[in-house]
Amino acid sequence: MKIRPAHLIIGSIVLFILDFLTLANDTIFPNREPKGIATVIVFGCALTFIAGTAWAIFRLIFKGKRSRKATTAAAPPAIAPEKSRFSLTTLEIVFNRIFAVLLILSAPLLLFNPFTVPTVVIFVVFALFLFFAKRYHPVINAIFALIALGVYFIPLPIDWGFFLGLKEWRMGGFVFHPIIIFFYLSPLIFISLSARNILGNILSFFKPNTRWRNLLFFLSLITAIIVILAYPLLSSIKLRERAMEDDDGSSQLSYALTKQELKIEPGKSGSSSSALARRYYTARFDPATKKYIYRLNLADPLSASIEFTAVETDGEKINFTTDSRIQCLNCQKDTSDPYGLVFPAGKNIDFTLTSDKLIMAIKFTEPGDKVAKFIFWK
Numbered sequence: 225m226k227i228r229p230a231h232l233i234i235g236s237i238v239l240f241i242l243d244f245l246t247l248a249n250d251t252i253f254p255n256r257e258p259k260g261i262a263t264v265i266v267f268g269c270a271l272t273f274i275a276g277t278a279w280a281i282f283r284l285i286f287k288g289k290r291s292r293k294a295t296t297a298a299a300p301p302a303i304a305p306e307k308s309r310f311s312l313t314t315l316e317i318v319f320n321r322i323f324a325v326l327l328i329l330s331a332p333l334l335l336f337n338p339f340t341v342p343t344v345v346i347f348v349v350f351a352l353f354l355f356f357a358k359r360y361h362p363v364i365n366a367i368f369a370l371i372a373l374g375v376y377f378i379p380l381p382i383d384w385g386f387f388l389g390l391k392e393w394r395m396g397g398f399v400f401h402p403i404i405i406f407f408y409l410s411p412l413i414f415i416s417l418s419a420r421n422i423l424g425n426i427l428s429f430f431k432p433n434t435r436w437r438n439l440l441f442f443l444s445l446i447t448a449i450i451v452i453l454a455y456p457l458l459s460s461i462k463l464r465e466r467a468m469e470d471d472d473g474s475s476q477l478s479y480a481l482t483k484q485e486l487k488i489e490p491g492k493s494g495s496s497s498s499a500l501a502r503r504y505y506t507a508r509f510d511p512a513t514k515k516y517i518y519r520l521n522l523a524d525p526l527s528a529s530i531e532f533t534a535v536e537t538d539g540e541k542i543n544f545t546t547d548s549r550i551q552c553l554n555c556q557k558d559t560s561d562p563y564g565l566v567f568p569a570g571k572n573i574d575f576t577l578t579s580d581k582l583i584m585a586i587k588f589t590e591p592g593d594k595v596a597k598f599i600f601w602k
Contacts, residue, residue: 232276324355372418390456467505467598
């Protein structure tokens with residue numbers, strides 16, 4: 225059987241996935257014995273994928289030159305019909321199919337979270353569209369582009385919010401784990417190819433020849449990928465004055481905050497009742513001391529005590545015995561655990577944390593792993 229570029233590309237992808245699921249899997253090999261072998265296989269797959277891609281590009285370019293020479297020698301070129309400007313070139317079809325295969329192979333990895341089923345379905349439908357399409361479809365491309373904007377900008381528990389995911393990775397100090405590639409690959413392919421299809425639709429109206437179409441295909445795709453990846457990493461990170469909650473509301477602290485938020489009091493001067501807007505975890509930067517100040521103010525006395533097994537700032541536990549950054553009116557320390565804290569019943573709580581650097585999130589963990597998490601960046 226004759227080896228083709230597609231064999232190298234698809235074979236390297238399949239072997240890479242198998243390597244990730246077996247040799248690089250901590251569940252199968254908890255002590256990471258075959259880590260070195262897994263790394264060698266990853267590099268081998270990467271080189272094979274690059275070689276197959278380069279081979280496919282050169283093959284298409286030289287094949288196109290030979291076919292043009294043969295056509296010129298045989299007969300004068302025929303006038304292309306008007307509708308041909310929306311037809312994809314051979315190179316566009318080949319690379320659309322390569323990315324469709326990548327998307328089909330990477331999308332099911334999102335199913336580690338069962339809520340991502342709708343997203344996986346959308347990605348698979350888009351991959352099938354990429355694989356079988358032989359011309360531009362402006363309406364379909366516009367629909368997928370709108371969905372891609374949602375996947376990129378709107379944070380939803382169905383694995384949307386690619387923009388914030390990259391920003392959070394930046395906030396965490398660009399700590400790299402191989403697993404990041406797998407969970408970021410499918411949304412990156414979906415968003416970048418959706419954007420490139422729209423650019424391709426626009427460029428097709430200018431009727432470029434095949435060589436220019438192929439060049440513009442790569443330029444538009446590379447531009448889309450660079451902008452998608454670079455924008456959240458270059459975008460400014462600002463302090464959120466009022467924390468955004470990121471939990472399921474099952475903790476006692478979340479319930480106490482919600483109860484305080486929904487409290488109704490009579491309006492001033494006999495006006496209608498209004499809800500108090502004082503829920504919060506608030507944050508501010510003090511320019512005089514150049515410090516960030518985070519404050520949790522529960523002005524209403526608690527009806528029941530709230531115990532915490534840990535309070536964490538960006539994943540680091542606060543030791544209430546040694547940490548001098550904490551001030552908490554009416555709080556009680558757990559004498560048996562330096563990381564434990566109690567908000568007692570019948571007391572109003574004023575918890576203040578001072579920090580030299582911006583804190584991304586503060587998490588309160590109650591017994592039973594019930595969590596109230598507060599996010600302070602945007």
